[in-house]
Amino acid sequence: MAALADPTRRAVFERLRGGPRPVGEIARDLPVSRPAVSQHLRVLKDAGLVTERRDGTRRLYRVDPNGVAAIRDYFDEFWNEALAAFKAAAESEGRET
Amino acid sequence: MAALADPTRRAVFERLRGGPRPVGEIARDLPVSRPAVSQHLRVLKDAGLVTERRDGTRRLYRVDPNGVAAIRDYFDEFWNEALAAFKAAAESEGRET
DNA sequence: ACTTACGGTAAGTGGATGCTAACGGACAGC
């Protein structure tokens, strides 16, 4: 999840939300150089959030559903536990006060 | 979400998952000093992920359900869009190939 | 009032990291 910390990297990631994209196309509408995008994609790939696929001289990157699912599950679980604790606390507080 | 990037800060955050906690108690079972925990809590608070409440000389921190919900929603939406795009791509690919 | 416990803040430092510039490699078209 640390991979999604950087704003630029999140921007790169979100460019992939609608489907596969080559590196250059992503770099074109971002205020950073192409190598920077490459490095971000490498981090995202190591984090299991995107996958790579060669297409001639280009490389298509796409979102890896498994990675997104992992983070999504983490927050779902956290949400459930935290909410339960929150309700329990609110209740016992209501009782005491 | 950048607030949850740091591992230590995530650890602090997760200590709050089960209910409110004072600063000292959190710092006690983490390998960092108390001021460090204070700083992390400040970041989490600014990010809207936790709320603070004074209790005598202590300060109780607890998870803010709103903050967690925001992130959870972000990933839910991302998940839906990405999955849709992924399926669409897989389909059109299956057609062509 | 004095002491003790709790915790936020400021200053300073070392390590991590995002960026660019420069280079090298692979593939397509002529």
Next chain:
DNA sequence: GCTGTCCGTTAGCATCCACTTACCGTAAGT
């Protein structure tokens, strides 16, 4: 084979940030 395009990698740099140490304020107990 040569050229041009696309992209990953390296080196170097600037910046950010997490951490500790030291200090100060506040509240509770005696």
